[in-house]
Amino acid sequence: MSEHILRLDDVHTDIEQYHILHGVTLDVPQGGVFVLLGRNGAGKTTTLRTIMGLWRARKGAIVFDHHDITAAHTSDIARQGIAYVPENMGIFAGLTVEENMRLASANGRFDPARLRRIYDLFPAMEKFWTKPAGTLSGGQKQMLAISRAIIEPRRLILIDEPTKGLAPAIIRAMIDAFREVAKETTILLVEQNFLFASSLGSNVAVIDDGRIVHHGTMAALVEDKALQTQLLSLSLDAHQ
Amino acid sequence: MPATAMSAVPHVSGRTRTGRLVIYAIALAIGLALAVAPFIFPDVRSQEVAARICVFIVLVASYDLLIGYTGIVSFAHTMFFGLGAYGAAIALKQMGPGWDAVFLGGGAGILAAAVLAALIGVLSLRVKAIFFAMVTLAAASVMLVLASQLSEITNGEDGLVYAIPALFKPATKLLTNANGRVETLFGVALNGKLALYYFVFLTSAAMFWLLTRIVRSPLGSVLEAIRENEMRTEALGYRVVAYRTAVFVIAAIVAAIAGVVWAVWLRYTGPASTLSFSIMIDILLMVVIGGMGTMVGSIIGVTLMSLAQYYLKDLMAAAAEATASIPLLPHVLEPDRWLLWLGLLFILLVYFFPAGIAGTLMRKGAH
Amino acid sequence: MASANKTMGGAFERIGGVNALPVILMIIALPLVGSFSSWMTLTVAGLAMGMMIFLMASGLSLIFGLMDVLNFGHSAFISFGAFIAASVLAALAFWVESDSVLLNFLALFLAVSAAALFGLIAGWFFERVIIKPVYRDHLRQILITIGALIIAEQLILTIWGGAPIPVERPAILQGSIIIGDVAIEIYRIFAFLLGLAAFLALYLVLNRTRVGLLIRAGVENREMVEALGFRIDRVFIAVFMAGSALAAIGGSMWAGYQGLISATLGSELMVLVFIVVIIGGLGSIEGSLLGALLVGLLGNYVAFIFPKLSLASNMLLMLIVLLWRPWGLRPAVKH
Numbered sequence: 001m002s003e004h005i006l007r008l009d010d011v012h013t014d015i016e017q018y019h020i021l022h023g024v025t026l027d028v029p030q031g032g033v034f035v036l037l038g039r040n041g042a043g044k045t046t047t048l049r050t051i052m053g054l055w056r057a058r059k060g061a062i063v064f065d066h067h068d069i070t071a072a073h074t075s076d077i078a079r080q081g082i083a084y085v086p087e088n089m090g091i092f093a094g095l096t097v098e099e100n101m102r103l104a105s106a107n108g109r110f111d112p113a114r115l116r117r118i119y120d121l122f123p124a125m126e127k128f129w130t131k132p133a134g135t136l137s138g139g140q141k142q143m144l145a146i147s148r149a150i151i152e153p154r155r156l157i158l159i160d161e162p163t164k165g166l167a168p169a170i171i172r173a174m175i176d177a178f179r180e181v182a183k184e185t186t187i188l189l190v191e192q193n194f195l196f197a198s199s200l201g202s203n204v205a206v207i208d209d210g211r212i213v214h215h216g217t218m219a220a221l222v223e224d225k226a227l228q229t230q231l232l233s234l235s236l237d238a239h240q
Numbered sequence: 241m242p243a244t245a246m247s248a249v250p251h252v253s254g255r256t257r258t259g260r261l262v263i264y265a266i267a268l269a270i271g272l273a274l275a276v277a278p279f280i281f282p283d284v285r286s287q288e289v290a291a292r293i294c295v296f297i298v299l300v301a302s303y304d305l306l307i308g309y310t311g312i313v314s315f316a317h318t319m320f321f322g323l324g325a326y327g328a329a330i331a332l333k334q335m336g337p338g339w340d341a342v343f344l345g346g347g348a349g350i351l352a353a354a355v356l357a358a359l360i361g362v363l364s365l366r367v368k369a370i371f372f373a374m375v376t377l378a379a380a381s382v383m384l385v386l387a388s389q390l391s392e393i394t395n396g397e398d399g400l401v402y403a404i405p406a407l408f409k410p411a412t413k414l415l416t417n418a419n420g421r422v423e424t425l426f427g428v429a430l431n432g433k434l435a436l437y438y439f440v441f442l443t444s445a446a447m448f449w450l451l452t453r454i455v456r457s458p459l460g461s462v463l464e465a466i467r468e469n470e471m472r473t474e475a476l477g478y479r480v481v482a483y484r485t486a487v488f489v490i491a492a493i494v495a496a497i498a499g500v501v502w503a504v505w506l507r508y509t510g511p512a513s514t515l516s517f518s519i520m521i522d523i524l525l526m527v528v529i530g531g532m533g534t535m536v537g538s539i540i541g542v543t544l545m546s547l548a549q550y551y552l553k554d555l556m557a558a559a560a561e562a563t564a565s566i567p568l569l570p571h572v573l574e575p576d577r578w579l580l581w582l583g584l585l586f587i588l589l590v591y592f593f594p595a596g597i598a599g600t601l602m603r604k605g606a607h
Numbered sequence: 608m609a610s611a612n613k614t615m616g617g618a619f620e621r622i623g624g625v626n627a628l629p630v631i632l633m634i635i636a637l638p639l640v641g642s643f644s645s646w647m648t649l650t651v652a653g654l655a656m657g658m659m660i661f662l663m664a665s666g667l668s669l670i671f672g673l674m675d676v677l678n679f680g681h682s683a684f685i686s687f688g689a690f691i692a693a694s695v696l697a698a699l700a701f702w703v704e705s706d707s708v709l710l711n712f713l714a715l716f717l718a719v720s721a722a723a724l725f726g727l728i729a730g731w732f733f734e735r736v737i738i739k740p741v742y743r744d745h746l747r748q749i750l751i752t753i754g755a756l757i758i759a760e761q762l763i764l765t766i767w768g769g770a771p772i773p774v775e776r777p778a779i780l781q782g783s784i785i786i787g788d789v790a791i792e793i794y795r796i797f798a799f800l801l802g803l804a805a806f807l808a809l810y811l812v813l814n815r816t817r818v819g820l821l822i823r824a825g826v827e828n829r830e831m832v833e834a835l836g837f838r839i840d841r842v843f844i845a846v847f848m849a850g851s852a853l854a855a856i857g858g859s860m861w862a863g864y865q866g867l868i869s870a871t872l873g874s875e876l877m878v879l880v881f882i883v884v885i886i887g888g889l890g891s892i893e894g895s896l897l898g899a900l901l902v903g904l905l906g907n908y909v910a911f912i913f914p915k916l917s918l919a920s921n922m923l924l925m926l927i928v929l930l931w932r933p934w935g936l937r938p939a940v941k942h
């Protein structure tokens with residue numbers, strides 16, 4: 001059994017009066033891409049936000065690399081080496097691409113090798129380096145969001161629906177970039193797009209109504225069409 | 241189905257029921273006391289207090305429609321109050337003491353309030369709540385400056401003094417006895433002064449009843465839905481800005497009507513009696529103390545604050561005198577410093593009992 | 608019609624867009640005022656007033672932009688700044704009246720610093736004690752800061768009394784410079800320069816330092832700044848203290864400008880400050896500067912041309928700006 005970098009144990013999260021997560025238990029192994037699938041409103045984003053400390057778990061525990069981070073401050077969670085790419089990408093539109101990147105680097109300075117790698121992965125970053133991030137296209141914003149996440153060595157990257165609204169060509173570029181990134185770090189990817197998810201993921205969990213309803217390898221899920229239909233019919237309907 | 245604010249509370253525990261009973265009993269007692277005030281508190285000062293309570297209940301309840309039921313923070317409520325008052329006052333001054341002046345001038349003031357409210361609402365209710373608060377504050381202070389500067393018609397800072405319809409003159413006899421003297425009931429003369437009080441009381445009661453009808457109507461339910469979750473309400477197809485603007489206009493109209501009544505009662509209208517920022521603060525204090533989002537709360541908040549305003553100062557004067565030998569203490573106990581204590585009380589209340597007296601006792605909970 | 612609009616818009620953008628509005632206003636005012644020397648006096652007065660209001664407004668705007676907190680108590684910092692500076696100047700009357708430029712400046716420096724120091728401390732207290740418990744709850748925020756405002760005003764009345772108190776201007780800042788037939792009050796030039804220096808300092812901090820980068824990012828999206836590993840609450844308190852200090856400095860300058868101050872000074876100015884922040888757009892100091900200059904200039908021109916309309920003119924200005932740009936002239940980008 002491989003080492004787990006992140007464990008969620010019976011996590012319950014409420015948003016105002018609504019109970020969103022009803023006991024999410026999740027083991028994310030070290031390395032590779034772990035995909036969290038589920039239809040709209042199933043609790044995918046809430047799970048990521050709870051890990052990040054942006055919403056608080058009412059019950060349960062979140063353990064990152066043997067440290068309990070359930071009650072930790074968001075900034076401390078980030079400093080443990082977790083990067084977060086929210087669904088809306090969290091780009092600072094009024095800041096330049098460079099300034100966005102500077103905020104994401106530990107002391108405002110860049111490691112030239114890492115920066116070079118980002119430029120290779122996403123040439124647009126170099127091209128628009130001094131432009132306000134608000135002027136980038138949707139795909140470029142997503143690239144910037146991911147670049148921010150990988151400008152420093154991280155141990156875990158949480159990414160929320162990176163393919164949402166993107167053109168197929170850009171999605172293909174994303175797949176390549178993610179494979180590259182996954183060589184050095186663990187990615188917890190939330191997705192609705194099964195094709196995208198299945199081409200990347202090594203492990204997969206399916207969440208529905210605030211509970212994990214399936215947990216296994218991606219290969220097994222790709223093989224088992226019946227299980228796919230049973231688990232994902234709703235999300236596939238919604239997407240195609 | 242009466243989908244009211246009150247019946248929307250899911251579980252009514254025994255304690256809540258008791259609390260609610262207490263609140264309604266207190267409100268009812270206050271209402272009854274106001275209804276018979278001229279007979280049980282016949283002195284002039286008590287009459288002043290009673291009339292003020294009546295008018296301010298309407299003012300505060302209409303403000304609660306905004307802040308408590310809809311979540312709109314406005315600082316322009318005194319502006320609308322003032323528009324009604326000045327409308328009536330200017331007409332009474334120019335046209336003489338007739339009902340035509342009250343209706344024409346008051347009507348013009350009410351109309352002006354409605355139009356201005358619609359304008360401000362359409363213009364700034366689409367943006368952030370805080371933005372709206374700032375815009376209304378700016379508008380209200382400009383109105384205050386205008387009232388003191390346009391002295392040809394408003395008589396500036398001094399304000400307007402005028403006569404009111406003959407029916408309300410103390411010399412008017414409502415009923416005469418065999419000798420042609422004014423009839424008395426329980427020792428109280430049935431004269432114009434009494435008619436004036438009941439004009440204030442009945443108009444206020446009618447307005448208050450109207451407001452309770454509004455919050456219990458389907459409109460009230462939509463308003464609360466907007467307050468609880470604006471985006472979801474919008475998604476359900478309600479045009480939030482239109483609803484908010486409508487409420488803002490309704491509240492402005494009611495405030496302006498209260499202004500007309502106030503102008504008639506006082507026989508005087510000036511910036512300090514209608515438009516000043518301290519009245520706006522009073523309204524805020526009353527609505528918070530009573531309990532936001534509860535119409536009965538306004539009755540309790542207004543009564544408590546008004547009694548405090550009239551009688552707490554006396555108490556503080558006594559306390560200041562008693563502590564005269566201690567350094568500093570008499571300074572903060574000076575009657576003029578009563579706002580200091582009220583401000584402190586206000587902050588503590590907002591921290592610890594954001595639901596106010598009525599809200600806390602009725603367990604409506606903070607939002 | 609649409610294309611004509613477009614070319615007009617293009618020309619407007621070419622001359623600097625909204626940034627050119629104060630200059631456009633000055634040019635329009637010249638023929639209306641009639642005499643060049645009066646126009647010059649009014650313009651300088653307007654710029655000086657605008658800069659002082661900028662000092663008060665910039666902090667409020669930044670605090671709002673960063674924390675989503677509208678601090679009605681902001682005007683208390685203005686009032687306290689004015690009264691503290693007046694007290695320091697009164698205590699140092701000997702220096703203030705002295706012919707020595709050094710002593711003059713020292714007195715002035717001490718007065719403004721005392722106000723600023725008060726702003727820092729009071730700002731810290733306000734943020735920690737009054738506002739922190741009610742972050743993200745706008746209604747209670749507004750109510751609580753109003754409560755704090757009431758208390759602050761009452762405290763001023765308790766400490767300094769209800770009667771207006773006179774403020775001594777240092778000897779070097781008295782009198783005017785005469786250029787041709789134009790007389791310009793030295794104090795106004797000083798107020799303008801101080802405001803300009805504050806703007807430049809703020810601009811440099813915001814655009815050239817890491818803290819500034821954090822503030823600008825925080826104005827856009829607080830949550831993301833935290834998710835990148837920063838304690839936004841530490842940035843909050845720094846900005847709150849700085850903003851309060853700026854308000855107190857603005858108040859101290861205003862005290863010298865007015866010469867006679869009373870406890871209601873803060874709440875009277877607050878309306879102007881709000882109008883400035885609304886016109887300029889929340890969360891940007893460039894917007895605050897623009898709004899402040901427009902309000903200062905317009906106020907002075909209108910007071911000269913149509914005296915009765917001076918405060919209403921600002922209201923009208925606000926109305927027009929809101930119709931044209933509901934978010935203000937130069938708001939910060941919000942996510």
